Amino acid sequence: MKNFIRILKPDNSSTEDDIKKRYRDLVKQNHPDIFPEEKRREQNLILMEINEAYLCVLGNNNEPVETVSVYTVTDELFPVKHNDPAYAYYKSATEHLNRGNYIFNWSRYTPKNHKYHFDVRKGSLIKTASEALEHYTMAYSSFMKVCSSYPESIWVADSIEKLNLIEKLNDRYTEIIERLTGNYKA
Numbered sequence: 001m002k003n004f005i006r007i008l009k010p011d012n013s014s015t016e017d018d019i020k021k022r023y024r025d026l027v028k029q030n031h032p033d034i035f036p037e038e039k040r041r042e043q044n045l046i047l048m049e050i051n052e053a054y055l056c057v058l059g060n061n062n063e064p065v066e067t068v069s070v071y072t073v074t075d076e077l078f079p080v081k082h083n084d085p086a087y088a089y090y091k092s093a094t095e096h097l098n099r100g101n102y103i104f105n106w107s108r109y110t111p112k113n114h115k116y117h118f119d120v121r122k123g124s125l126i127k128t129a130s131e132a133l134e135h136y137t138m139a140y141s142s143f144m145k146v147c148s149s150y151p152e153s154i155w156v157a158d159s160i161e162k163l164n165l166i167e168k169l170n171d172r173y174t175e176i177i178e179r180l181t182g183n184y185k186a
Contacts, residue, residue, distance in 0.1 A: 004053035020181055023054045027174070032167075041144055044167050048137045051173050055130035058180065059123070086150035090159060093142030097162060100135030100169075104128050129176055140166045 008014075008022050030050060032043040143159040143166070150156065 004050050005056055008053055009057045019054075019057055023050070023177075023181075026050045041147075041163060044170060045137065045140055045144065047174075048133060048140060048166075048170050051170065051177060052130060052133045052137060054177055055126055055133060055173075058177075059126045059130060084153070086146050086153035086155050089142045089145045089150075090153075090155040093139040093146070093159070093162065096135040096139035096142070097166065100132040100139065103135065104132035125176065125180060129173055133170075133173055136166050136169055 004026070007026065008019050027047065027050060030043055030046050032040040032047060035043045140163060143163050146153060146155050146159040147163070
C-alpha cells in the first residue's frame with residue numbers, strides 16, 4: 001500500500017486534482033472487471049490497497065491509519081492457535097471482517113440527548129472508511145490464503161462467500177471515495 005501512496009502523492013507539491021487523476025487512472029488500470037476471471041481476486045486486493053492508499057492521502061496522512069485490532073499481524077499469519085492452519089487463517093480473516101464492519105457501520109454513531117446520531121462529516125467518513133478498509137484488506141488476503149493454500153479445507157466454501165462479500169464492500173468504498181471527491185456519476 002505504501003507504494004500506492006507514493007504513486008498517488010509523489011511529493012508535497014502534488015495538487016488535489018493531480019492526486020484524483022492518479023487515483024482514477026490506477027482504478028481504471030487495475031479494476032478487476034478488465035482482467036480474466038482467474039486474476040480477478042488478486043486484482044480486487046490490489047484495488048482495495050489503492051482505495052486504502054487514497055483514503056490515507058485524502059486524510060492528509062502519508063501513513064496508514066493506526067487501528068487497534070484484535071490480532072497482532074506477524075507477516076501474514078495471525079496468532080490464532082489451532083491444529084488446522086486453514087482454520088487459523090479463516091478465523092483471523094473472519095475477525096478482521098467483523099471488525100471492519102463494526103468500524104464502518106457502528107463506530108460513527110454517537111449518543112446525543114439519549115439518541116444516537118450518525119457522524120457524516122468528511123473527515124469522519126475518511127477515517128472510518130480507511131480503518132475499515134484496512135481490516136477488509138487483511139480479511140481478504142487471509143480468505144484468499146485459505147482458498148489457494150488449502151483447497152481441500154472445509155473452510156473454502158465459506159471463504160469464497162466472504163471474498164464475494166468483501167468485493168461488494170470494496171465497491172461501496174469506491175463509491176464513497178468518488179462521492180467525497182466529487183467524482184461520483186450516478
